[in-house]
Amino acid sequence: MKITMKSFIISATLGSLLFTGCGDTKVEDKKPTSKSENAGPEYTLKFSHVVSPNTPKGKAADFFEKRLEELSGGKIDVQVYPSSQLYTDNAVLKALTLDSVQMAAPSFSKFGKIVPQLALFDLPFLFKDIDQLHRVQDGVVGQKLKQMIDDKGYIALNFWDNGFKxxxxxxxxxxxxxxxxxxxxxxxxxxxxxxxxxxxxxxxxxxxxxxxxxxxxxxxxxxxxxxxxxxxxxxxxxxxxxxxxxxxxYLGYLVVMSKKFWESLPEDLQKDVVQAMNEATVKEREYAQELNxxxxxxxxxxxxxxxxxxxxxxxxxxxxxxxxxxxxxxxxxxxxxxxxxxxxxxxxxxx
Missing domain, CATH: 3.40.190.170 (Bacterial extracellular solute-binding protein, family 7)
Incomplete structure (x- = not known):
């Protein structure tokens, strides 16, 4: 049942920006800057999720924290709150609209009343294998679904795996x-x-x-x-x-961000968020497959x-x-x- 991860490429158009993710596209790495070289973080990003830190989602959230802090040179302080320490998945979407929390990764079912089209992933035998599923998520279909989420007042970032049923x-x-x-x-x-x-x-x-x-x-x-x-x-x-x-x-998650927080970031930090999220997505999918x-x-x-x-x-x-x-x-x-x-x-x- 071992499935080989293919190269992963994801493009996300957010607002007036076009960002290209990791995979076959070469991404220019920034030289990490320690927080001590700055006056201190300019932004605080609270990432709320409901699972334990040792799960694929939890490990990927921690990876995202470290990577974004590196890329932003300490300008963004990412604080991960696992195991529903801040919000349950049922409450976190409202909290995002209020900017009480800045990022979350709810399961698709939690978006049912907002964007019922995410039930696409419930359809049985729609996907041949995990690689085709990821091509759907990272391609035109995934972009359409994320735009529907954006239109409801969120910023949809990437799809993360739980696994096939x-x-x-x-x-x-x-x-x-x-x-x-x-x-x-x-x-x-x-x-x-x-x-x-x-x-x-x-x-x-x-x-x-x-x-x-x-x-x-x-x-x-x-x-x-x-x-x-x-x-x-x-x-x-x-x-x-x-x-x-x-x-x-298939069961999965959609990582979403507070629109208010996103729009408060300058363009360079928005790019850092997207790069860190794309890298974390590759890791999360690897973690999920290994665990399954x-x-x-x-x-x-x-x-x-x-x-x-x-x-x-x-x-x-x-x-x-x-x-x-x-x-x-x-x-x-x-x-x-x-x-x-x-x-x-x-x-x-x-x-």
Whole structure:
């Protein structure tokens, strides 16, 4: 399951500026200047997130802190607040509009009422692999989505990874669409996910994430979809008999900044923010892939030593059958106020 990271290039047009990120494009490094050489920081950037510092998001946020302080010569003091020390994801978007905090990285679902088009990433089997997904995010589709966020009063920076979702069940192996029929699947609040499981005859059940383990344990629900990080850290493998590596859907984050703070920065410091964010994005994606791989290995070790979990991986033929079964829901979201036909087709056509 190891996926090789390809070169990463991202362009972001923010206001009247055109910035080119890292990857194949050579970026001119500035000579770091210590804070002691300045009168002190001129700006304070508070970066609020909800996970622990040792997660991919947490590690990337810390990388961004160090890199931006270097690039800005100490003019920007970045302060990272992990583990919801300042705000939860539900509250941070409002805090950004008030400039009470200057940066955050909420999950896509938190933008649902602001820009429902981000539900594009909920569509099942839309992406062939992680490389194509990143090309979608870093290309025309990603830029359109970020512009929608900008139009709502934020500054959208980059997409960060959580990971692809996998299918698990306590009833039977889920290899073909018919295997899901009649099973009760836990889902997040999402019209796309509800339609996804109804398309294969399953029964989607909305349930808070905190209740999933007990729900699976007690048989309130039969099955779920989660990235390896959730399956491992929440020990869902203990209360499921079958795990299918399906990579059918994606979970991620969008790093956003306070518009007021962004507009307060001079052009040179805006460029520093973009460069530091592009470099942090490369790191975050590497961290996420490494963590997913290592956690999957631990799940496989549990399965091997206990015999209580069977792991399957979809064959190309099984994957094709799934895509055929669930892609019929795509037209339900062609309305531009939901996702939009153009966005869906552009994502599908990204090579």
């Amino acid at each position: 996998q299918l698990s069940s306590s009833k039977k192996p889920i290899l073909m669409p018919a295997d899901a029929e009649g099973q009760k699947f836990r889902i997040m609040s999402s019209k796309v996910l509800e339609a996804q499981f109804k398309a294969v005859g399953a029964n989607p059940q909305m349930m808070p994430f905190s209740e999933v383990y007990s729900g699976l344990q007690q048989g309130v629900i039969d099955a779920a979809e989660n990235p390896f990080s959730n399956i491992y850290t929440k020990k869902f493998y203990e209360v499921q008999k079958y795990l299918t590596v399906s990579n059918h859907g 791989n290592s956690q999957f290995e631990k799940i496989k070790e549990y399965a091997k030593t206990t015999g209580k979990l069977e792991i399957f991986e979809l064959t190309p033929e099984q994957r094709a059958a799934w895509k055929k079964a669930v892609s019929k829901i795509y037209p339900e979201f062609y309305d531009k106020d939901l996702i939009g036909k153009d966005l869906i087709n552009d994502a599908l056509n990204t090579k």
